[in-house]
Amino acid sequence: MIPRTRNPEPVLITCTALLFAAAVYAVFFHAPAERVMGLVQKIFYFHLSCALVAFLSFTTACISGVAYLVSRDLKWDVLGAAAVEIGLVFTTLVLATGMLWGRPVWNAWWTWDPRLTTSLILWFIFAAYFILRAAVEKRQQRAAYCAVMAIAGFVDVPIVFLSARLWRSIHPVVIRADGVNMAPPMLTALLVSLAAFAALWGVLLRRRVRILAMAEQIRILEHRLDREPAQARRARY
């Protein structure tokens, strides 16, 4: 049965909230403003943290895809779907913050910066993951197909990044903000926000997996309910 006692979650949520408070403090008060770009550079901390969460999610999706294909255990499929969903949400945030950060610095909403392009293509791949998930009825077939999609998507990342970098090598190489060496307080701010987002990722993944498992349980119960009355009736006659 699904453990519906929620005791671990509040503890996790409070600890994540604390980490977030520390991160906000570190980013806004502890870390100095960056000389060249000024305040706007502070977007970078959470921008990179979102990217970390997205990367963690897609790695989990790939690993659970391989695990499903090997073990054929549907719990891996549930974990994979939860991970991809979180990954998609945070990739959207990465793109949003990337553009909002790029606009003032390079006065263009979108630059074909290799990392941003990779995030964009990743966004399409894992959006396609959900389109595929909606197109297949049988659970085991859907799980196998989605596992392959998650693996293919993850395997594609290095190639996308490599080709985006090669693609750009024609354009003049723009000085990249994070290339600037980080003053120690900046580094601590970055590390704290990375930790906060990693904790957040843990909470979201746990919750999403429980929700998907609950939905599956409901489907099974409904299925049994549809059959139950028929058998009950026959037994009586």
Next chain:
Amino acid sequence: MNSTFFLIAAYLAIWAGIFGYLLVTGRHQQRLARRLEMLEERISRTEAGQ
């Protein structure tokens, strides 16, 4: 400086994203939990009724 506008916009975007997602999943979880309890109760009633 207009660049602080973008800083604020970016942070709003992140908070909106995170809290929005937490809110949606939280409400979704409650709805499913209620539905699960209702179903289990109906199952136990039909099994008892048999």
Next chain:
Amino acid sequence: MRSAWLVIRKDLRAELRRPQAMIAMLFFGFLLLVILDVAVPAGTEITPETGAGILWVAITFSSVLGLGRSFDREKENHCLEGLLLSPLSPEGLFGAKMAVNCIFMGLAELAILPLFFILYGDAFLRSLPALALVLLLANSGFAATGTLFAAITAGADRNEALLPMLFFPLVMPLIAMAVRATGMIFAGAPLPEYSSWLQVMAAFTLIFTGLGFLVSRHIFRD
């Protein structure tokens, strides 16, 4: 291996008799070449990059149509199960279908290229041998990914648009590299200059061919 060759021969003979895939690919390829002419300012000589972009958009979209048809014949009367029941291994089936797709795309390109040179100026004609290498690499990359996801789409319910949605995001880097390399070839650059792009394309093809062979056992068996 021998039975994989049988499947290839069967598909080629059936295609010869009723060329469903080839007609779709050629028709769409020609159509795109003509439509894309709109993107070129009238009367000016097009730059190598634009030419490469137009060529590859036409090739990619026509390939997707061909790839979408790869399992159509197997879906009639559930013939796929007939193949899975036979000693032919799922890997063999994947390899056979990939080879068939490669051949079909090659044939389609043989027809699309002349029209491209007619429409967009045959100044690029001298770069044919180098172009053939890029085409070969891109074809095998498309075939590997396309066959894998055509098999998946064949399993999912009838949804015409499913394959392009799964296929294009994944092959985006391959298309980008092909366009970049072709642009340089059209501009007359020697091989060493664009060899790094070819290496990335080769890496893509190897990775996805390997992935296709590894997972085919799981895709064909429900």
Next chain:
Amino acid sequence: MAADDYLEVSGLCKEYEGCRALRDLSFRLARGDFLTLFGPNGAGKSTLLRIIATLTAPDSGRVRVDGADLEDGSEEFRKRLGFISHHALLYDQMSALENLVFSASLYGVADPGARAEELLAQVDLQLHRHRLAGTFSRGMRQRLSIARALVNDPDLLLLDEPFTGLDRQAALLLGELLLVLKERRRTIIMVTHDLDRGLAMASRVGILAGGRLAFLEPRHRIDAAAFAGLYLATINGETS
């Protein structure tokens, strides 16, 4: 596993969308056995055949044929397998002869052309050898799909409700072919609703209900007349 066991199925479980199609199913067959399985729809009969034919992966349990486990590679086994199901498994755009030659060469038959001609003769379709399978009438398609399934002269033949929807000629033909295979001591598993035909040819009779093998007895211990009543009782008993 006794020496003469040809097929051993042990602990097969399979669950589809929450309902359990097979629940820990186990049985053994000696070479040359003709097992008929009866059972209501949704009892897991087709699932069992598809698992033995390696078309579907079981959630748990094992299938061993001739001492070899199917999980460790079933290419050799599939060479000796025949499967007749509701699907014709024919390519509509290929002629009857081409379909059979393709299947024969796929199974590595010595002389595919001769084998195809021989099969066409057996199913009385020689006159239509060059006609496309898509243009065949229902009866002719059924006879051609029977020929296709027997192209590799299988050691193990699986039949999934073969007689439903067959016209008279195809049914007679299938009956004869099954008798021939029985005489050649081939192992056959037939799933059907047709009580009298199923009982007539079987050497062992089983009833599958609710994913479990509720009944499995040699044919000589079964009284044909009483079997219908027994069958209904088992089904009701099993699934309530």
